[in-house]
Amino acid sequence: MNKITKMVLVCLALVAVVAPAFAHHSAAAFNTQQQTKVTGTVKEYRFRNPHVYLILEVKNAAGATVAMEVEAGAASVLGPLGFTKDSVAVGDVVTIAGNPGRSKPDTLMLGRDLFKGDGTYYPLNISSKSVYTNKGATATSIAGTWFSTGFGAVLGAIGKAQVTEQGTAARKQSDPKATTQKDCIPIGAPALMFYPVATTVTVQKDRVIFDVDWMDSVRTVYLDGRRHPPATETTYLGHSTGKWEGDTLVVETTNFKEHPMGLSTNLPSSAQKKLIERFKVAPDGKNLLYSGTVEDPVYLVKPVDWTGQWEYRPGMQHSNEKCDVEVARKFLKDF
Secondary structure (H helix, E strand, C coil), rough: HHHHHHHHHHHHHHHHHCCCCCCCCCCEEEECCCCEEEEEEEEECCCCCCCCEEEEEECCCCCCCHHHHHEEECHHHHHHHCCCCCCCCCCCCEEEEEHHHHHHHHEEEEEEEEEECCEEEEEECCCCCCCCCCCCCCCCCCEEEEEEEHHHHHHHHCCCEEHHHHHHHHCCCCCCCCCCCHHHCCCCHHHHHHCEEEEEEEEECCCCEECCCCCEEEEEEEECCCCCCCCCCCCCCEEEEEEEECEEEEEECEEEEEEEEECCCEECCCCCEEEEEEECCCCCCCCCEEEEECCCCEECCCCCEEEEEEEECCCCCCEEEECCCCHHHHHHHHH
16 A cells, blocks of 8 residues: 555545535535545636635546546635645646545546645645644734634534524525525624635735635725714625724624624524624734624524634645635536
């Protein structure tokens, strides 16, 4: 058994015990209970948001050459895990481990882990292991670039929340094909703020700007004492005002537009949604503590609290890839 085969088997075993994580859409088009691996030559490669796609030329069980389409995670998500635009090139021979497509198992797969001929490993999925190593950099303020590690935690907290009758009905009617992210409309905050992508915080005298590398999401928190606009003026990201309490930024956000994925992947939010968020650098300077409360009386029986953290990654670059609607909707043909 060669080195790459051993590494693939280890990663496949990990995939088998880890529940499929949410990316831009559900993994319903793939058999996540079955593992597969292929080795082939990269014929096409698209580094895009919200998905990276590779086409491999492989040999099937009958010995015939076929094109295997591999769906990987988003450029914004894979970058922080260690897979960049230059990690793979057309002509490379690679081995990919993942899950086969339900309708087209011989020509479609969900990529989890990629190995080059020399054994170099690259992650292909939001739930794949990261190759990033913390260099020990520390921050003295919330300004800088950060990487969230709590996406599952915040979805779990909202998933366990007691919901209203409307909330129960919405969850029952949830359709994996109806994700707003197919239209390049990101999931709502606070889940958006926990997305595993680079988030750069810029602190100015009268505002703090959160640039989240996910579907062009930029939030501006005004510190100049202004009031929220009239309730009729709404946006998906809402209107945010804030103040400093010592070294903690406290943010209040209202004026949310109704959003089919405003609270979680299967729970909408209404125009009555309200967020209180707190951002503070941890004592060790390596993490940012992010906590808060979300309320929405239309869908939640009572407010939900969350807490999580971001890792300080000053050298992390944004993907600089806009959300491509054609790529975002490509998964629909596989259902």
